[in-house]
Amino acid sequence: MPQGFNYQQAGACIEGAHYAYNIINKVELRKGQKVLINGASGGIGTATVQLLRHFGADITAVCNTKNIGLVKSLGANKVIDYTKEDFTKDSEKYDHVFDCVGKSTFGKCRPILKPGGVYISSELGPWSQNIFYSLISAIFGKIPGKEGKKVKFPYPPNILRSIKLVKKLIEEGKFKSVIDRSYPLEEIADAFRYVEKGQKTGNVSIIVDDDLE
Template identity: 40%
Template sequence: MKAIVATRYGSPEVFRLEEIPSPVPADDEILVRVRATTVSAAHSMMRQGRPLVGRLFTGLRRPRQAVPSTEFAGRVEAVGPAVTSFSPGDEVFGETGIRAGCAAEYVCVREGGALSIMPFNLSATAAAAIVDGGSTSLYFLRDKAKLRPGHRVLINGASGSVGTAAVQLARHLGADVTGVCSAANLDLVRALGADDVIDYTAEDFTEGDRRYDIVFDTVGKSSFARCRRILEAGGVYLTTVPSFAIYPQMLLTSRIGDKRAVIAAAGLRRDEEKTQGLIMLKGLLEEKLIIPVVDRTYPLAQIAEAHRYVDTGRKKGSVVLTVEES
């Protein structure tokens, strides 16, 4: 099969398109013919081996998994003899986490892995686009922050893959939503359901008068120290991006004070939790209560170009690699 391979950390030039053996499903595995996968900021960090602590999971000196990308949408090609929940021909979407392997024509996933039948009304491109942002946002807002109707939520990086999903999910869960992004994306974020939008190039949201129950920093461009003053008593600062400060802050605020700092690795959750999230997202997508946002698509062979674009920090929603025409 054709697959993207990277055997060292570095720039987008580390990627090569190669012919490698197709995986063979074990007794409890499903062989998925990949139609689409994604390139995200997290994948860029994994490509570079950053942060260094992340190499404990991805490989100390070189990538442990040579084939990158962690989200997929595609068709079940074959199943192992012990598989009962899926059949050849099923359209599925999901993620492989640190096992990666999705930037290829085929990937094997355990029947109990993080996957679900694909929403009937989405293309593979759209389905792959929502996996990371939707699953991550649901985990942080619903499970970590315990978002309730009436909460005031600020989402920093509201136009990215996690941010666009977070705006929609926070609104669906009953929050009053403020989105922070560049001027070029204000209309997009407003259209996704934000009650208020802030252009970060013109205004520092941490200096404003408004207070929030939740600040969700999806891009790691702020900090708990800067956002503390705009949090209500009992408020939570969430971030998806590791830093030297956030871990001791999380430990300290779990014991002292009435405002908390929280970071979590959504990709390291149990597969059962991820699957439950995907099933919920499937229902919301089929009812059109949330929509995927796709910025650009690239063919698999142009993964380096896709990474270079993601590295600019200017993408809106998701960047998708098409592996097979839907």
């Protein structure tokens, strides 16, 4: 655990970061590359913004009006409010599009990807097509006929590697756990009901034992 962190903070900073790090590791990220993150206010999204800031990406984050300040404070260079604009119609072109809430498709995001750009979603897609596209991309090195663009699927393998990176960044003051709200263990059903709405900001934590705080 990072020094000075309690269990609640430590627990809330690792799951999203683990998936975020595995999304980022699927691409050959170079400093200054343009990356668009959809769902930047969620558990995986808030971690992806912070890790991409650490790796020096030029970040465009997509979120709701109420979370614009938060995602900017985490490291986004530009924010698109999805209640006002459709990010898939953006005039900007991106090296990578990461959909951290799985609400988009490769087909819709293709126009905003640069040639050779990579699309990654945390979900399978409405017809589970992301698995098929990622297999095609692995076999041919791209999706044929789509300007060298690729789809990758973020199967998360190495949790120890993620924990070590996040611990280091927290201790250097470069990563923070974003906690929307906390519930005591006795109210865990309410916590699940809240999370299932798909509208939490960052993470929801469960306090197992007050003495551990």
